[in-house]
Amino acid sequence: MLQGATLERAGIDAVAIKPAEVDVGRAADLDVDAFAVDYEGREHLPSPETLAALADEADVRVTTPVRADGFDPLGADDLATALPEEVGRVLVAGHPAYLTDTERERAVAPRLRAAAARSRDPWVGTEGIERIALAVGGTQFELLGPGTARRLRALRQAGFEGEVAVYAPTVLTDEEDAVLDALGAYAARRGPVAAALPDGAPTDASADGRAREVLSQAVRDYGLVGDADRVADRVAELRDAGADHVVGYPARGLDPVL
Known part of the structure; x- marks a missing residue:
C-alpha cells in the first residue's frame, strides 16, 4: 500500500468522514484539503469546536438533514445555527434510519x-430527490452507481452548468476479501443488487458462488476499488463525464489511507 500520497494519487479531492466510526480530528492528517462530515445521528455530531479546528486546516462541510430536529429551517434549527460560520453544509433529505417517524413525514422541498x-455555497444531496435537488440548485451531490457517468453526461448535454460532486465508498486495494468485507454489505443494500443476490446469502468475504460473483461486480459499480492508479482512472472517467468533485469515503477506516 502506498502511504502518504495515496488519496491524492487516486485523484480523490475530498474525503467523507463518519464520526461514529473515526475520530474526526484525525482527518487533518490525510493528504486532501476538503472533508464532508456525515450525519449519523445527533449523538455523533462533532462539537462546533472540533469542526472549527478542522476547518482551520481544510474546507469542511457537514451533512445536515433538513427534516431532522436541529436542522429543520422551518422548525427547530439549533444544531444548524451552532455550526461554525466557516463550516459549509451538505443539505440532504435525511436517511430514514436517522429520523423519527415525525421527521420522516416532513415535506422535503420547502425545507x-x-x-x-x-x-453559503451549499451542496445538495440528490439521493431519492433528484428533481427537487436540481430545482433547488447548488452543487449537486450524488452517490456513485453504475449509471453515474451516463447521468452526468446527460446533465451536461442538457445544459447544466453548475457543479456536481460524486460520493463514493473507497477501498484502495485489490485484495478481494478485504474489498468484500468493506463494501459488500453497502453494495447489497442497493435495490438491483439485493434483487440479484440469492436469498440469505452472506454479503462479506464469506460469500461464494453466485453471491460472490454478484457482490464482486456490485462493489465496483457502487464504489471505487483497486490500487491508487486504477481508482485514478475511474475518477478521471467521472471527471470527463462532468463531475467536479469526487468525495471518497474510506470504507476500511483512516489507517489504510494515512
Missing part, C-alpha cells in the same frame, strides 16, 4: 429551499 437560502 431544502429554505436551508439553501440560508447557506
